[in-house]
Amino acid sequence: MHYGYDGCVAVVTGGSSGIGLATVRLLLESGARVAFCARNENRLNDVAAVLRRDFGADNVLTAAFSVLDKEAVNDFASQVRARFGTCDLLVNNAGQGRISSFADTSDDDWRAEYELKLFSQILP
Numbered sequence: 001m002h003y004g005y006d007g008c009v010a011v012v013t014g015g016s017s018g019i020g021l022a023t024v025r026l027l028l029e030s031g032a033r034v035a036f037c038a039r040n041e042n043r044l045n046d047v048a049a050v051l052r053r054d055f056g057a058d059n060v061l062t063a064a065f066s067v068l069d070k071e072a073v074n075d076f077a078s079q080v081r082a083r084f085g086t087c088d089l090l091v092n093n094a095g096q097g098r099i100s101s102f103a104d105t106s107d108d109d110w111r112a113e114y115e116l117k118l119f120s121q122i123l124p
Contacts, residue, residue, distance in 0.1 A: 001026075001029075001030075002029065002030050002031070003026070003027075003030040004030060004031070005027055005030040005031050005032035005088075005089070006030075006031030006032075007031065007032075008027075008031070008032045008033070008088040008089060009032065009033050009034075009035070009080070009084040009085070009086050009087050009088050009089070010024075010027045010032045010033070010034045010035070010087075010088065010089040010090075010091065011034075011035045011036070011076075011080055011087050011089070011090050011091070012024050012027070012034060012035075012036040012037075012091040012093055013036070013037055013038075013067050013091065013092055013093050013094035014037075014038055014067075014093040014094035014095055015034075015036025015037060015038055015044075015047075015062075015091075015093065016036070016038035016040060016043045016044045016047045017038070017043060017047075019093060020036065020038070020091070020093040020094075021047060023091050023093065024036050024051065025051070027089070028051060028054075028055040028059060028060070029055075032059075032088075032089070033058070033059045033060075033061075033084055034051075034059065034060060034061070035060075035061035035062070035063075035076070035079070035080045035083070035084065035087075036060075036061075036062055037062065037063045037064065037065060037067070037076055037094075038062075038064060039064065039065070039066050040064070041064035044062055044064050045062075045064075048060060048062040061079060061080065061083050061084070063075075063076045063079060067094040067116075068115065068116065092121050094116065095116060095117060
């Protein structure tokens with residue numbers, strides 16, 4: 001399905017797997033140029049190689065970092081500006097799936113989840 005994002009620039013956090021990767025693919029299929037990031041550099045590089053092959057290297061920009069690292073977030077924003085000039089769409093998808101019950105999740109795990117979910121949205 002094509003959603004008409006021709007000429008748009010999209011940024012997707014957490015784009016190397018799951019919903020994030022599906023979003024990156026959909027945006028590329030719909031004509032967008034896409035910059036995406038993820039923490040796992042090896043997986044990011046593997047995914048990026050396939051996407052560059054399928055959609056063209058000029059349409060894909062990647063960076064491996066944690067969205068909780070403010071300096072890295074700002075550096076990525078600068079890379080997007082330098083490469084694409086703008087950002088039309090932002091998909092804040094960074095996160096992780098935790099497999100545990102409520103009772104088995106420690107206070108530190110709850111804090112880490114909260115920090116990731118909240119601060120990944122508000123860091124510039």
